[in-house]
Amino acid sequence: MIYPKDFEQKLGFDQVKEHLKERCVSPLGTANVDKMRFTANKERLQTLIGQVNECKEILAYEGGFPTQDYYDLTGELRRIKIPGTFISVERLNELKLSLVVIHKIFSFFSEKAEDRYPSLQSLAAYLDFDEKIIRDIEVIIDEKGEVRDTASCRLSEIRRDIRKKRQSVDATLQKNLREAKRQGWAKEEAAPTLRNGRSVIPVPSTHKRQVRGFIHDESSTGQTVYIEPTEVFELNNAIRELQAAEYREIVRILTVFSDKLRENIENYLALYHYLGIFDFIMAKARYAIETASSKPHAIAEPYIYLEEAYHPLLLLSHKKHNKPVVPLNLKLDKKERILVITGPNAGGKSVCLKTVGLIQYMYQCGLLVPANENTVLGLFSDIFVNIGDEQSLENDLSTYSSHLTHLNQFVRKVRSTSLFLVDELGTGTEPQIGGAIAEAVLEALNEKQAFGVVTTHYAILKKAADENEGMVNGAMLFDTKKMQPTFILKTGKPGSSFAFEIAQQIGLPKSILKRAEKKTDKSQVDFEKQLQELETEKREVEKKKKEFKVADDFLSEMIDKYERLNKELENSRKEEVKKARQEAKNIVSNANKLIENTIREIKEAGAEKQKTRQIRKNFEEKSKQILPEEKPKEPKQTKKAPEKEKPLKKGDYVKLKGQDAIGQIMAISKNQVTIAFDSFNFTTETDKVERVTKPPRQSSSKKNIRHHQIMDDINEKVSRFNTTLDVRGKKAEEVARITKEYIDEAILLSIPEVEIIHGKGEGILRSVVRDTLNQIKEVQSFQDRHADQGGHGVTVVRLK
Numbered sequence: 001m002i003y004p005k006d007f008e009q010k011l012g013f014d015q016v017k018e019h020l021k022e023r024c025v026s027p028l029g030t031a032n033v034d035k036m037r038f039t040a041n042k043e044r045l046q047t048l049i050g051q052v053n054e055c056k057e058i059l060a061y062e063g064g065f066p067t068q069d070y071y072d073l074t075g076e077l078r079r080i081k082i083p084g085t086f087i088s089v090e091r092l093n094e095l096k097l098s099l100v101v102i103h104k105i106f107s108f109f110s111e112k113a114e115d116r117y118p119s120l121q122s123l124a125a126y127l128d129f130d131e132k133i134i135r136d137i138e139v140i141i142d143e144k145g146e147v148r149d150t151a152s153c154r155l156s157e158i159r160r161d162i163r164k165k166r167q168s169v170d171a172t173l174q175k176n177l178r179e180a181k182r183q184g185w186a187k188e189e190a191a192p193t194l195r196n197g198r199s200v201i202p203v204p205s206t207h208k209r210q211v212r213g214f215i216h217d218e219s220s221t222g223q224t225v226y227i228e229p230t231e232v233f234e235l236n237n238a239i240r241e242l243q244a245a246e247y248r249e250i251v252r253i254l255t256v257f258s259d260k261l262r263e264n265i266e267n268y269l270a271l272y273h274y275l276g277i278f279d280f281i282m283a284k285a286r287y288a289i290e291t292a293s294s295k296p297h298a299i300a301e302p303y304i305y306l307e308e309a310y311h312p313l314l315l316l317s318h319k320k321h322n323k324p325v326v327p328l329n330l331k332l333d334k335k336e337r338i339l340v341i342t343g344p345n346a347g348g349k350s351v352c353l354k355t356v357g358l359i360q361y362m363y364q365c366g367l368l369v370p371a372n373e374n375t376v377l378g379l380f381s382d383i384f385v386n387i388g389d390e391q392s393l394e395n396d397l398s399t400y401s402s403h404l405t406h407l408n409q410f411v412r413k414v415r416s417t418s419l420f421l422v423d424e425l426g427t428g429t430e431p432q433i434g435g436a437i438a439e440a441v442l443e444a445l446n447e448k449q450a451f452g453v454v455t456t457h458y459a460i461l462k463k464a465a466d467e468n469e470g471m472v473n474g475a476m477l478f479d480t481k482k483m484q485p486t487f488i489l490k491t492g493k494p495g496s497s498f499a500f501e502i503a504q505q506i507g508l509p510k511s512i513l514k515r516a517e518k519k520t521d522k523s524q525v526d527f528e529k530q531l532q533e534l535e536t537e538k539r540e541v542e543k544k545k546k547e548f549k550v551a552d553d554f555l556s557e558m559i560d561k562y563e564r565l566n567k568e569l570e571n572s573r574k575e576e577v578k579k580a581r582q583e584a585k586n587i588v589s590n591a592n593k594l595i596e597n598t599i600r601e602i603k604e605a606g607a608e609k610q611k612t613r614q615i616r617k618n619f620e621e622k623s624k625q626i627l628p629e630e631k632p633k634e635p636k637q638t639k640k641a642p643e644k645e646k647p648l649k650k651g652d653y654v655k656l657k658g659q660d661a662i663g664q665i666m667a668i669s670k671n672q673v674t675i676a677f678d679s680f681n682f683t684t685e686t687d688k689v690e691r692v693t694k695p696p697r698q699s700s701s702k703k704n705i706r707h708h709q710i711m712d713d714i715n716e717k718v719s720r721f722n723t724t725l726d727v728r729g730k731k732a733e734e735v736a737r738i739t740k741e742y743i744d745e746a747i748l749l750s751i752p753e754v755e756i757i758h759g760k761g762e763g764i765l766r767s768v769v770r771d772t773l774n775q776i777k778e779v780q781s782f783q784d785r786h787a788d789q790g791g792h793g794v795t796v797v798r799l800k
Contacts, residue, residue, distance in 0.1 A: 177192060403428050
């Protein structure tokens with residue numbers, strides 16, 4: 001059940017439907033938009049969602065899928081069901097074009113594996129398409145949609161005769177016109193023309209009696225008349241008779257074709273129903289791409305988990321002006337079924353409520369939802385909505401009476417599988433009584449185990465949400481420093497209306513504000529303000545923590561790089577020494593051979609043995625001086641520790657193995673240790689550090705050296721950073737991740753401006769890139785490149 005009747009208007013779903021109609025390419029698709037209905041059938045819903053998700057993938061990654069010529073021939077097909085009727089030439093051409101589209105769709109899926117697009121492939125499971133019908137049509141009409149001369153032998157003869165007669169008419173007209181010009185009865189620039197389908201010549205009215213023939217028309221001034229010469233009259237009559245015969249032959253050809261078409265008319269009607277469904281699915285897929293929508297995880301029971309969800313209408317509106325939209329994160333489960341949202345006026349409470357209702361309704365109508373793919377949505381049998389002022393003069397209902405009328409329906413018809421949404425519960429009457437009734441209604445809905453979201457300013461409802469099991473408070477946060485709402489929902493605690501702060505911001509006199517403070521419980525106001533300030537400060541701390549984590553990861557990366565480079569350098573040095581020793585040995589070996597030859601020659605010359613021995617001895621001593629023998633390495637002896645090595649603990653001073661910098665241990669977790677070096681921290685494994693006995697006493701010069709080393713690394717990373725990112729040819733999901741990582745690195749390195757090349761195409765990657773940029777607060781602005789430098793295919797991003 002959907003309540004009330006104007007449910008879709010209240011949530012804005014009527015505008016979503018209009019957007020879908022704009023993205024359809026035929027009346028077939030728009031008709032299906034109007035037929036779209038809410039369903040709680042899990043199998044039916046999964047089929048609908050699967051179809052849209054698969055179509056979205058086709059539009060994003062596949063080429064060659066037909067997206068035009070989706071003509072609606074259902075009316076014409078129903079008309080020619082009657083025997084003796086025939087299809088017109090114009091509609092026959094549309095029939096051919098649309099049947100070609102259907103054939104292309106069939107061919108597209110037949111070339112894919114059966115499990116590639118199962119939901120879409122199953123649509124044509126019971127349809128039959130014989131492409132011979134397209135060939136039959138092409139025999140009758142040509143590419144321009146005109147009946148061919150060769151459509152039949154009789155038609156070919158008729159048109160040949162018509163051409164001959166027209167040639168005779170043209171020759172006779174020219175002859176008569178030349179004679180009229182020679183006699184001065186027609187102007188020199190006069191030329192044959194047509195009037196009432198007859199070939200005529202223009203003659204000044206003063207000479208109309210000089211030319212024998214029939215007057216068919218005259219000019220608006222009456223100075224020129226158009227005469228069909230007598231000689232041409234019979235020829236034109238013959239042409240008229242041939243044209244009538246031509247029409248009768250065309251009707252005969254079309255009638256024969258229509259008779260053949262009529263034999264299988266129901267199948268063709270089914271094919272056009274299929275075409276209309278495809279147009280509708282593609283419209284939903286196009287809308288999903290534009291709103292960054294995805295397929296949520298589905299469960300068969302009431303449940304809502306929204307992660308980075310957006311109101312689609314708000315998202316599209318802000319897109320036009322390059323304005324960011326704050327995502328919504330929300331959860332409703334069996335433990336916390338009812339969310340009571342409080343917070344400042346214009347702080348986003350109503351938008352939050354409408355977003356929940358619209359996304360759930362879109363999902364159960366078979367649409368993908370504008371939220372992160374981690375979103376999980378269950379099924380509800382009913383959705384009840386009470387939003388806006390419905391004062392009715394006709395029914396004699398005040399705003400509050402109308403409000404109570406809706407709540408009465410809620411209490412009577414809501415069940416455990418229902419979702420209800422109430423904006424400003426209890427307002428419109430005396431606060432104390434209105435609050436009490438609102439609390440009682442909320443408790444009754446809670447007792448029925450229903451799910452819901454309500455917004456309010458009443459403290460009594462905040463208290464009820466805190467005390468009743470199944471209910472939870474939620475607050476729309478407010479930045480007390482900037483005096484503006486953040487549009488962020490935080491569950492678990494109630495929010496404040498910040499009435500005094502907003503009144504002060506819009507300039508209400510201080511005297512009035514002071515008087516109001518005296519009339520209210522100031523301690524409660526201060527308490528709520530302090531809670532909100534603490535929440536704001538907590539968010540700032542979390543933001544700083546993330547920034548420190550990025551810096552910490554960066555420094556860890558630098559240290560790992562140092563260790564890797566040192567290891568490579570040491571290995572390289574050993575290799576060079578080994579190589580040099582080998583070369584030296586080779587030199588000595590060659591020298592020995594030379595000496596041996598010399599000694600042999602001396603012996604052969606009769607030299608004394610004593611002298612030869614002395615020469616060799618001297619040479620060996622000199623060779624040892626040049627290259628002393630490499631002593632075999634002795635096994636390393638482990639130093640006997642005077643006592644067992646104590647485990648590392650918080651506060652110990654350590655250094656990285658192979659490094660000189662000394663830091664202090666700030667935290668130890670399993671095999672990980674966090675070390676503080678000067679003004680920065682980083683985390684590494686315990687086996688990569690060693691204890692030092694004394695705390696570091698670094699001179700300012702050593703600290704500067706360390707600082708310069710870090711700055712040199714950062715400068716090196718900046719020099720290697722490419723200010724242009726090319727994402728063409730990548731998948732949409734991959735582009736979103738790559739773009740975010742690229743912008744994060746640019747922010748860390750303080751790069752002021754970058755470019756992202758995504759290409760033009762259908763604009764899908766461009767939309768993904770810009771949606772991702774809209775979610776990054778550090779992005780100041782972005783725009784297209786100049787038309788002659790890439791235009792829509794390149795996005796220029798400026799960072800804060």
